[in-house]
Amino acid sequence: MAITATISVPITSPTRRTLSSVNFFLSSSSSSRSISATPQRSFKYPNSRLVASSMKTETPVKSTTSTSFLHQKETGFLHFAKYHGLGNDFVLIDNRDSSEPKISSEKAVQICDRNFGVGADGVIFVLPGINGTDYTMRIFNSDGSEPEMCGNGVRCFAKFVSQLESLHGRHSFTIHTGAGLIVPEVLEGGNVRVDMGEPILKASDVPTKLSPNKDQAVVKAEIDVDGIIWNVTCVSMGNPHCLTFSNKETQNLVVDELKLAEIGPKFEHHEMFPARTNTEFVQVLSNSHLKMRVWERGAGATLACGTGACATVVAAVLEGRAGRNCTVDLPGGPLQIEWKDEDNHVYMTGSADLVYYGSLPL
Numbered sequence: 001m002a003i004t005a006t007i008s009v010p011i012t013s014p015t016r017r018t019l020s021s022v023n024f025f026l027s028s029s030s031s032s033r034s035i036s037a038t039p040q041r042s043f044k045y046p047n048s049r050l051v052a053s054s055m056k057t058e059t060p061v062k063s064t065t066s067t068s069f070l071h072q073k074e075t076g077f078l079h080f081a082k083y084h085g086l087g088n089d090f091v092l093i094d095n096r097d098s099s100e101p102k103i104s105s106e107k108a109v110q111i112c113d114r115n116f117g118v119g120a121d122g123v124i125f126v127l128p129g130i131n132g133t134d135y136t137m138r139i140f141n142s143d144g145s146e147p148e149m150c151g152n153g154v155r156c157f158a159k160f161v162s163q164l165e166s167l168h169g170r171h172s173f174t175i176h177t178g179a180g181l182i183v184p185e186v187l188e189g190g191n192v193r194v195d196m197g198e199p200i201l202k203a204s205d206v207p208t209k210l211s212p213n214k215d216q217a218v219v220k221a222e223i224d225v226d227g228i229i230w231n232v233t234c235v236s237m238g239n240p241h242c243l244t245f246s247n248k249e250t251q252n253l254v255v256d257e258l259k260l261a262e263i264g265p266k267f268e269h270h271e272m273f274p275a276r277t278n279t280e281f282v283q284v285l286s287n288s289h290l291k292m293r294v295w296e297r298g299a300g301a302t303l304a305c306g307t308g309a310c311a312t313v314v315a316a317v318l319e320g321r322a323g324r325n326c327t328v329d330l331p332g333g334p335l336q337i338e339w340k341d342e343d344n345h346v347y348m349t350g351s352a353d354l355v356y357y358g359s360l361p362l
């Protein structure tokens with residue numbers, strides 16, 4: 001199905017401007033061009049993941065800068081912002097006026113199509129908060145399935161909300177997700193630090209059918225994937241992750257050598273993962289430096305995965321391969337991940353950037 005889009009591209013400045021119906025422009029220059037570019041829900045909200053915010057918040061500064069594009073209400077169009085977190089890209093929709101997503105999962109699949117749509121790894125909705133939170137986040141993967149959480153997506157969500165609410169300086173808010181309460185903090189300079197809550201290790205909650213150890217966790221367990229025995233650790237950050245550092249043939253994976261598109265889907269749909277799984281292939285560079293490639297449930301090979309990077313550090317600690325504070329290099333760039341001993345929470349810090357604003361006919 002054809003989708004016509006109107007987009008507005010900020011290059012060096014996030015200044016918003018109103019668009020005409022067919023033109024988009026580069027906000028850092030006077031150039032102007034026209035373009036024409038031609039989803040199941042089954043999660044619960046485990047209370048165990050409701051976390052208390054421990055973050056200090058400075059009073060955010062409200063800007064008087066025009067946000068006219070973001071506040072466009074022209075009917076018949078879906079106004080959106082395209083963001084990415086290290087190349088993991090999303091269409092963000094201001095859905096604060098309704099508790100149901102403005103578009104269906106089927107429409108999200110069309111929008112995510114990289115040839116016939118906008119092109120994205122997922123569509124994210126900023127909904128009114130529930131259970132006392134400031135906002136609710138929901139997301140459709142590019143295949144239309146609805147995951148519980150998205151780490152890169154929540155950083156993009158935080159930056160988008162900052163723009164919608166014209167907030168500047170250091171600030172923080174609370175977000176209700178399918179993985180419980182998530183607390184991002186936008187830092188001076190624009191990076192976002194997120195309290196991702198506690199990892200879930202109990203096998204039946206990940207969920208995985210692999211045999212757990214005496215602590216109910218799956219750590220360095222063996223799994224046969226298409227005739228190769230892999231050693232895996234399973235972690236949920238609200239969504240399921242299977243982490244591997246080695247297989248019977250290779251004790252330390254060299255992740256650039258992997259045929260991700262061949263092996264990724266075999267993990268994703270393996271019978272040991274009843275809710276499918278995200279899979280992270282990890283190479284240890286040092287005690288505080290890991291390199292990871294990901295095959296995402298519902299989205300395939302992506303350039304980065306925030307929940308995956310968090311799960312990677314948890315698995316590395318559980319397997320005794322790295323310390324609790326690591327840089328995780330992803331194809332799209334690095335994330336700083338800390339699994340804190342004090343509160344058992346995982347903290348993720350990284351970038352999130354606006355690419356452009358756009359409008360689609362509904």
Ligand SMILES: N[C@@H](CCC[C@H](N)C(=O)O)C(=O)O
Pocket residue numbers: 088141146147148149150151152153239240278296297298299302304305306307308
């Ligand atoms: N890219 C995301 C994870 C998105 C959800 C995932 N595909 C799933 O189905 O669990 C991240 O940055 O965490």
